[in-house]
Amino acid sequence: MEKILLIREIYLEAFRNWKYLILKNYFKIWAFICFALIGITIYAFIFRLSTGFAFGNL
Numbered sequence: 001m002e003k004i005l006l007i008r009e010i011y012l013e014a015f016r017n018w019k020y021l022i023l024k025n026y027f028k029i030w031a032f033i034c035f036a037l038i039g040i041t042i043y044a045f046i047f048r049l050s051t052g053f054a055f056g057n058l
Contacts, residue, residue, distance in 0.1 A: 048055075
């Protein structure tokens with residue numbers, strides 16, 4: 001029983017910060033993608049404004 005508890009403690013210690021690191025990197029990547037998409041949208045809007053695109057003709 002003591003060996004099982006020791007293995008359990010080693011396992012828990014090894015993976016204690018694992019989820020935190022994955023979430024931290026995931027949110028960094030997600031934030032970069034969001035900022036990139038916002039930047040592309042602003043670029044496309046300014047490009048359409050500068051070329052005289054008629055926004056009212058749908």
